[in-house]
Amino acid sequence: MELLKKIKDRAPEYDSSYEELITKFTVVQGGRAGTASEGTSWEQGKYFTTKYEIYMYATLLGLRCNYRLPIKAINKSKFIELKFWQPADLAEYVIMGILAKSEIDFNEIEKKDDKEVEKDILNLKKLMEEYANGGFDKLRAKLESSPSFFENNDNCFIDFLDEN
Amino acid sequence: MIIEKIDIENFMCYAGQNSMEFTEGINVIIGDNGYGKSKLYDAFYWVMYDQVFVPEKKEFQNTKSVKSKIISDKAKAEIKDGRVTASVSITFHNIEKDNVFILERKYSVTLRDGLAIESNDSEFTVMKKDLSYLNAKMVNDEEEKRRIVHSILPPQIKDYLWFQGEQVESIIDFNKQDTLTKAINVLSSIKRYDELKEIASSAAKSGNSEYDREVKRLSKDLDKSEELEKQKKQVEGKIEDIIIDEKEAKENLSRAEEKAENLLSKLSDATKITEFKQRKKSVLEQIKTLNETLNEEQTSFHRKMFRNKWVLKGTGFLHEEFSTKFSTYESFKLKKAADLKAKNDIESEIQKKLQTRLPIDVPEPIYVQKMLEEEKCLVCDREAKKDSDAWNKIKELIDRPKISSNPKTTELSTLQNFSDDFKRLYQNGLSLTHRISDIDQDITETLKKINDINGKIRLANNEMKKVDEDIQKLVSDSSQTLEDAESIVAEFSIQNKYVKDFTEKVNKITQQIEHSKKTLNSINDQLKDLVTGEIPKWLIEKKQVLNDFEEIAVSTRDRVFSNLIAQLEKEANNHYTAMTSGNKSTRGQIKLRKLPNGNFMPEITDSTGNPLLGSNTSNLILVKLAAIMAIISAKSNDGIVSFYSLITDAPTSVFGEDYTIGFCKTVSKVYRQSIIMSKEFYKNHALRTELMTNSEIKIGKVYLITPSIPETERADRKNLSTSIELLN
Numbered sequence: 078m079e080l081l082k083k084i085k086d087r088a089p090e091y092d093s094s095y096e097e098l099i100t101k102f103t104v105v106q107g108g109r110a111g112t113a114s115e116g117t118s119w120e121q122g123k124y125f126t127t128k129y130e131i132y133m134y135a136t137l138l139g140l141r142c143n144y145r146l147p148i149k150a151i152n153k154s155k156f157i158e159l160k161f162w163q164p165a166d167l168a169e170y171v172i173m174g175i176l177a178k179s180e181i182d183f184n185e186i187e188k189k190d191d192k193e194v195e196k197d198i199l200n201l202k203k204l205m206e207e208y209a210n211g212g213f214d215k216l217r218a219k220l221e222s223s224p225s226f227f228e229n230n231d232n233c234f235i236d237f238l239d240e241n
Numbered sequence: 242m243i244i245e246k247i248d249i250e251n252f253m254c255y256a257g258q259n260s261m262e263f264t265e266g267i268n269v270i271i272g273d274n275g276y277g278k279s280k281l282y283d284a285f286y287w288v289m290y291d292q293v294f295v296p297e298k299k300e301f302q303n304t305k306s307v308k309s310k311i312i313s314d315k316a317k318a319e320i321k322d323g324r325v326t327a328s329v330s331i332t333f334h335n336i337e338k339d340n341v342f343i344l345e346r347k348y349s350v351t352l353r354d355g356l357a358i359e360s361n362d363s364e365f366t367v368m369k370k371d372l373s374y375l376n377a378k379m380v381n382d383e384e385e386k387r388r389i390v391h392s393i394l395p396p397q398i399k400d401y402l403w404f405q406g407e408q409v410e411s412i413i414d415f416n417k418q419d420t421l422t423k424a425i426n427v428l429s430s431i432k433r434y435d436e437l438k439e440i441a442s443s444a445a446k447s448g449n450s451e452y453d454r455e456v457k458r459l460s461k462d463l464d465k466s467e468e469l470e471k472q473k474k475q476v477e478g479k480i481e482d483i484i485i486d487e488k489e490a491k492e493n494l495s496r497a498e499e500k501a502e503n504l505l506s507k508l509s510d511a512t513k514i515t516e517f518k519q520r521k522k523s524v525l526e527q528i529k530t531l532n533e534t535l536n537e538e539q540t541s542f543h544r545k546m547f548r549n550k551w552v553l554k555g556t557g558f559l560h561e562e563f564s565t566k567f568s569t570y571e572s573f574k575l576k577k578a579a580d581l582k583a584k585n586d587i588e589s590e591i592q593k594k595l596q597t598r599l600p601i602d603v604p605e606p607i608y609v610q611k612m613l614e615e616e617k618c619l620v621c622d623r624e625a626k627k628d629s630d631a632w633n634k635i636k637e638l639i640d641r642p643k644i645s646s647n648p649k650t651t652e653l654s655t656l657q658n659f660s661d662d663f664k665r666l667y668q669n670g671l672s673l674t675h676r677i678s679d680i681d682q683d684i685t686e687t688l689k690k691i692n693d694i695n696g697k698i699r700l701a702n703n704e705m706k707k708v709d710e711d712i713q714k715l716v717s718d719s720s721q722t723l724e725d726a727e728s729i730v731a732e733f734s735i736q737n738k739y740v741k742d743f744t745e746k747v748n749k750i751t752q753q754i755e756h757s758k759k760t761l762n763s764i765n766d767q768l769k770d771l772v773t774g775e776i777p778k779w780l781i782e783k784k785q786v787l788n789d790f791e792e793i794a795v796s797t798r799d800r801v802f803s804n805l806i807a808q809l810e811k812e813a814n815n816h817y818t819a820m821t822s823g824n825k826s827t828r829g830q831i832k833l834r835k836l837p838n839g840n841f842m843p844e845i846t847d848s849t850g851n852p853l854l855g856s857n858t859s860n861l862i863l864v865k866l867a868a869i870m871a872i873i874s875a876k877s878n879d880g881i882v883s884f885y886s887l888i889t890d891a892p893t894s895v896f897g898e899d900y901t902i903g904f905c906k907t908v909s910k911v912y913r914q915s916i917i918m919s920k921e922f923y924k925n926h927a928l929r930t931e932l933m934t935n936s937e938i939k940i941g942k943v944y945l946i947t948p949s950i951p952e953t954e955r956a957d958r959k960n961l962s963t964s965i966e967l968l969n
Contacts, residue, residue, distance in 0.1 A: 080657075133552065167550060167552065169665070169670075170560075182566075184569070184573045184574070188655050239555075
């Protein structure tokens with residue numbers, strides 16, 4: 078069994094209530110492969126060209142400030158599997174981060190049978206979702222407290238990393 | 242002829258009865274914009290020419306076009322039913338003869354229920370007093386009326402005596418080379434010299450014909466003479482044609498020179514404006530490129546979050562944590578591998594030892610079993626009692642294959658092996674961690690780059706602003722638009738090329754004429770050689786005298802004309818110097834430059850006689866005013882215009898206040914009487930005081946006119962009237 082491949086086959090979910098926030102900053106349709114050019118998407122205040130970009134951002138933000146938040150919502154949105162995330166090295170870095178934060182013992186997991194490993198992978202996915210949810214929560218709070226932060230500031234998302 | 246008085250009733254903004262008296266000297270009517278100055282000028286003009294100036298159309302229109310607009314709205318509003326009349330009358334006094342002319346014009350409409358029934362025509366009456374103290378008699382003869390009007394203001398000089406400030410440009414139009422020639426023709430007796438020149442030419446021509454006929458009659462070879470005569474006619478015809486060409490070429494040359502000359506004063510500014518425009522274009526390009534670069538940088542700034550892994554900023558600890566876990570995992574695995582190795586090593590050792598005694602299955606196991614049962618080594622035939630050393634050694638031979646067939650522990654005994662995955666994540670993390678440490682610097686450098694570009698954009702924008710200001714300033718100083726400037730530069734180069742081309746053409750034609758004249762002389766000599774006998778002496782003399790007469794007539798006409806020009810130039814300079822004395826800027830001198838076609842153009846020259854470039858608008862207008870004054874004043878012996886009054890509306894508005902007093906001084910000296918409408922003295926009380934007290938100004942009456950409603954609040958003019966206040 079290949080652990081990384083199995084992890085990458087998973088598609089993380091997010092709280093559907095963040096859809097608006099995601100859409101606000103992301104070129105949801107017609108992304109880089111679509112009709113919107115980099116220039117125009119930037120001008121529209123779309124700092125991310127795909128959903129997985131903002132998801133990675135949110136996850137790393139959650140990891141960075143060690144803030145995870147279980148998704149309580151019933152409505153969850155699923156999107157693309159991890160294996161399609163680009164750049165792949167960043168996606169693997171996120172997986173690495175989640176593994177580091179997980180309770181999984183690398184030696185112990187090897188002793189488990191396939192079924193048990195699958196269970197661990199499911200927990201890993203859940204953990205990633207919790208960190209991402211934490212990141213999204215931070216973004217939401219910032220957007221609510223100072224909406225202008227994300228306007229007329231080209232560096233907003235970089236600055237926000239520094240704030241946390 | 243002095244204008245003593247104007248009476249205005251219900252004329253335009255002058256509702257009710259109004260009157261102004263004037264004396265010799267400069268009479269000034271002061272009023273701000275929209276106060277009724279131009280309507281006063283209209284009042285004068287209307288009496289004389291039945292026309293008023295329509296500002297919307299920028300032209301004078303007859304009463305029949307303007308109709309009831311001539312009549313004061315207030316007067317019309319006050320009468321619902323009945324007749325309302327506008328009238329203006331001017332009293333002229335010829336002091337020398339002590340006779341008086343009262344010219345009056347009236348226009349009436351009939352109002353019925355507020356509606357006006359308009360008539361087409363105004364009524365014009367002329368009253369005359371042969372002596373000022375006698376009763377006035379009405380002049381009924383239309384011809385006599387016309388004659389009186391013409392004597393008061395001769396049509397040919399009207400434009401130079403009664404004009405509005407904005408007309409100055411067109412009265413002396415620098416773009417029309419015959420402006421001065423026309424003025425001179427009108428004002429001088431030069432036409433008589435032209436007639437004389439024509440008479441002399443035709444007399445000379447007839448004298449020459451008579452002489453030629455005699456030469457032909459006395460010819461010894463008639464055929465040859467005929468032939469030569471024919472040639473002569475051809476050459477003469479050719480010369481006439483060439484002269485026409487020459488005239489045309491000279492006209493063209495003059496026109497081109499004049500156009501180039503006119504452009505010359507504007508060229509320096511136009512060139513500067515064009516250069517600035519070019520500069521603006523290049524700065525605009527620069528700004529465009531910079532903005533594109535900035536846009537690119539800003540766009541890629543966000544992309545760098547992922548491309549340059551900025552999103553990992555401050556997450557290096559994740560790799561550290563992973564490393565710890567991975568390290569534990571690896572250590573455990575290594576230890577396990579080491580234990581396994583040790584175990585395998587021991588087993589190998591045993592094998593190795595066995596391997597040194599006998600190969601496996603030698604002897605074959607059945608024999609070995611037999612040996613154990615018999616307790617005897619069948620190889621060496623010695624006893625081997627059970628459980629003795631020898632017996633055990635034999636038994637080992639049976640057990641050995643079992644030991645060696647035991648599987649070696651070569652693999653870790655777990656269900657899964659994720660080592661490669663963990664290692665991959667570790668190495669990927671490691672390589673990214675190296676970059677995390679550079680992120681801050683990378684961001685700083687990128688921000689610096691963006692800042693630099695922003696700085697450059699700011700600088701370029703500042704320069705742009707400056708260039709725009711420079712352009713704006715030049716545009717307003719030179720009254721040239723950007724398009725004007727470009728066309729001036731282009732036009733100047735075209736006209737200069739024309740000047741070059743036409744000069745060449747004129748030279749070529751001159752040579753052709755000379756050549757043809759030589760041919761003509763040679764033909765004349767040949768004809769003369771054919772003469773037998775003698776040409777009568779009287780005929781020779783007659784021809785000579787008539788040709789001399791022609792030459793004298795031509796040179797006299799030219800001399801008289803040149804004298805007129807010189808006089809005009811002198812007068813114009815006197816006026817120009819007097820008017821500009823209040824201003825310290827370089828004013829230059831007026832030079833009337835002769836053009837190749839014989840016309841003259843006024844231009845401002847410096848002390849060396851070269852055209853003075855970059856003269857300000859005030860100076861150019863003053864040159865024109867000086868020329869206008871000179872045209873009238875040069876006619877009189879003492880340079881004083883005593884018979885005609887100058888009436889001008891806002892002549893001073895086109896030049897600076899510095900020149901206003903100079904203008905008034907000059908006017909009061911040149912004209913026995915002038916009536917000037919001006920706003921310059923309205924707000925500037927110091928200037929007004931100077932006007933009224935300066936000993937060099939011969940001041941007449943000074944009036945202040947004020948409308949009852951300011952122009953801005955004049956939605957309807959039903960209450961509009963104008964008050965006239967005499968200030969001295």
